[in-house]
Amino acid sequence: MAEMPENLPQPVRGFGTTFFTMFRKASTEQYPDEKVPTQPRFHGRHQLNRHPDGLEKCVGCELCAWACPADAIFVEGADNEAGERHSPGERYGAVYQINYLRCILCGLCIEACPTRALTMTNEYELADHTRESLIYTKEDLLAPLQGGMAMPPHSMVDGMSERDYYSGKVTSATPEQFAEVEARELAEEKAAEAKTDATIEAEKVASDIAKDEEQDLGGAA
């Protein structure tokens, strides 16, 4: 833009700026009709990554929460119980929440994460009507399953240690892992079906028992 002469009075210089601007090319973005892709390294919504066999990378160490200057992250770790494995190794992130009302998308959490579990996507459309919906939970943040991945919980690849997962020796879920997941899902389905019939009966019995017990408890007065 052309430099305004220094010696003009202040008000004139001010109006001058407005005037000259009218002739500049407008840079209006037609969002949301036209969505311009961000730069590839743009800091958008977070993602919790998976190992190539589908197990979660997050170990629930809370280092991301520690690093966060906005106190936007809440994590609770837990033990990988036998038959309920979510990550290689002993520990996984059982509860994981990011509050996007607080997050300033600075990316410090990404740098803190020791397992590369936490990275950022380019997604920037983070607006909603309620506070609750802007607290993203683990389900919202977990990366979708890619080809070759089986849905945890399932066991680790046979013969591989936790270390092997990090040195890239695991490349995809094995047939055994898929079989395990399938068997589990089948069993769950069956249990759900069985439940619908049995529930009504069982619940009735349970409430009867509860009543009896209460009577025992209160039998005195």
Added chain:
Amino acid sequence: MSTVAPVAGSSAPPADAVTCTIDGVQIQVPKGTLIIRAAELIGIEVPRFCDHPLLDPVAACRACLVEIEGMPKPQPACAIPVAEDMVVKTQVTSEVADTAQRGVMEFLLINHPLDCPVCDKGGECPLQNQAMTHGNGSSRFDGTKRTFAKPVAVSSQILLDRERCVSCARCTRFADEIAGDPLIELFERGAKQQVATGPDAPFDSYFSGNTVQICPVGALTSSDYRFRARPFDLVSTPTACEHCASGCAIRTDSRNSTVMRRLAAEDPEVNEDWNCDKGRFAFKYLSEDRIKTPLIRDPETQEFYSASWPEALDLVADKLADYRGRTGVITGGRLTRDDAYAYAKFARVALGGDDIDFRVRASSQEEVEFLSNKVAGTGLGVTYSDIESSPMVLLAGLEPEDEAASIFLRLRKGVLAGSTKVASVSSWVSPGSAKLQAVVLAAAPGDEAMVIDALLKQSSALSEAGFEVSTQLRNKGAVILVGERLAASPGALSAVAALAEETGAKLAWVPRRAGDRGALDAGALAGLLPGGRSLTDQTARAEIAQAWGINESDLPAEPGLDLAGILEALTTEQEVSDETESAVESADVEASEEQEVADEALAEDSAKAAVDQIAEEVQLGDDEPQEPRIDALVLGGVDIRDVPNIELMREALREASFVVNLETRLSGISAYADVVLPVAVDIERIGAYANWEGRLRQFPKVNPEATAQTDGRVLAMIADEMGYPIGTGDVVEYHNELDSLGYTTGERVSFNSVKPGSAQTPGSGEAVLASWKFLLDLGMLQTGDDYLAGTRRPSVARLSPATAQSIGVTEGDLVKVSSDQGTIELPLLLTDMPDGVVWVPQNSPGSEVYATLGDAIGSTVRIAGGPKAVSDAASADAEVSA
């Protein structure tokens, strides 16, 4: 540069001071001070792992190397005491020391997994911290690290990650030197060196949690806390332990108002750096199954419904006003001192009676007098430091390891240092007594008075060791610690009092529960007003009446009933009231018929009125209108299983016309209550306990969001409603009131000595029952803590070999111990104890004495062999004690 720094806290140098120079600063310290401590005094922190101020130095980790002039190589600062004119250079001024320290750190990290992200210690780890301050940025080691399978459970509540261990031997030294349970040891050598337990002998020590706290790395972690939080999530609050009368300082760590873990806080006067596993791991009760709203029993359905506070308070105040002067108050051990005071004041002012007792356990009139005369309102008496260096500590009816764990630790410290000797009047040599190297004066239950009397008279019945004990008791500084269990043995408290008088030994009473000493000082006992005042003493009455803003004549004139009296009053007046009751019942029927017709709300009122009217008529109709002595009960914090005669208690609860229960969770008492009022647990309030020394242990509120009311506040609300106000119910108000009342200056309750009793003589196939509670048992405050429960001592029955032979059983066999009420069956463990005595734990799995056998402790019970059984528990225990 040469500055002289004086010894901390003293102006003149003590006679045995030595002067040395550390980093150019001259300093005078007492002889024997370690270099590492001397350096601390001038603000220099030498790195360390194995060093711990309360453990013997071992110089195992070499992290603390410093340069000492005249020595060829760097030396460990944690193991070398300063000598006169010694010149020490630490990492601050010496290149050599700094290089040595960095070298050691690099060496320690060679095999360290550095799995900080999944390690519970991460964020509060001395290795992390010191690797940053005294280590190199990178390692020259690029080989493969040593790995071990992880984690190993050394007990149900302690997990070990061997690869993180830096072999500092803090845990093993603690187990050996402090707890006296050398169940973990360092095995192997070099890179393979690791902490381990013996085969089949887990680290089941009552104090194992302390090792987690002092391990300078994350090698030892707690099963309960594993992966649950990070140090930076936690809000730490200094609190006091509510689990026993030791009064340990605790650090409560909470996350989002939920308690995540508890640690021992440092208090040199009380628990030093330690606490027991109950105080550390038992806290699930704080949050699980809590009652949230007042519960009122529907008279129709007999079931509880949730009610609003106004409704509940109205009802309770109404009823209690009806039964004013005829209401018994029974309180349990969870009460803080201020709450106990509230109950004491409530009983006298609002209920207009003196029928109150805090002793829900075996008790006696002798005990009432003993406590009122010798203990109540005496302030700080015998202290921990007294018992640490006392020529003789006599334990009577007290097993410190089970009943007051911090006393045990302090005694053991004194015993190991050679400054204390311990003797115990007990039925057998418990593991605790063995660890205290105590002279055990064997006494069958009931014989305690005789044994104590023998000590007094130095009678010929005494063994040589016993005679020695009685002589040492006469030395200055000797202490007699009396447990609450001694009350059950007639004459024993009188004998103890006489012994103390005769020998000049100091006397202290050690209750099991945290609240008991405070309850005593607050006057929650019949005949005893706050501050050790006697109800019948004129000065005391005047003082109390003035402080409470009532007329002296409003105070009950005569001492009221204690627990036994209240139960008796309720259960023996049955006949008198039966008539009334049946009349009331028929009125009930009439009333309910009426109710069907009338509008519901109205009908209830008229029904009530009808009942009242008819009841009244019946009463008036009687020739001699006889009011029952006790008609209603107010109970707070009472575990029904603590009442020796549970059946009698149940009957009393059934007989009582109205029962109010102030509780945190539904209990065995609530089942009989007409109204249950929810009250706050410790983390939801402020408060204070008085520990066995008489020391006040205050604690702040941990959970800022909690809105639950204290017992004291609830009582104040009821009292207001009744029209006999006792104050605002604020904890601080109670506290200040009690403090400004001070201790009695008048006449104390008199103590009438009781003749020594003696043990019952068992016939054949019989034995006298002895028992006490293990530290970890089925107590109300330990429910839900499953990892903790895993380290309970196994339930066994103990008999002397001769007694066992007489009923034809050998070690490991099942023994049946039976009374008229029931039978306890436990595996036998042969024990060196008096013949004709059987011991079982009082409240452990498979051995709930009061519930199964009734009020049988100290009485004869039948013993017989059961079917042969191989019990793992018994054999494991036998191995340990062998």
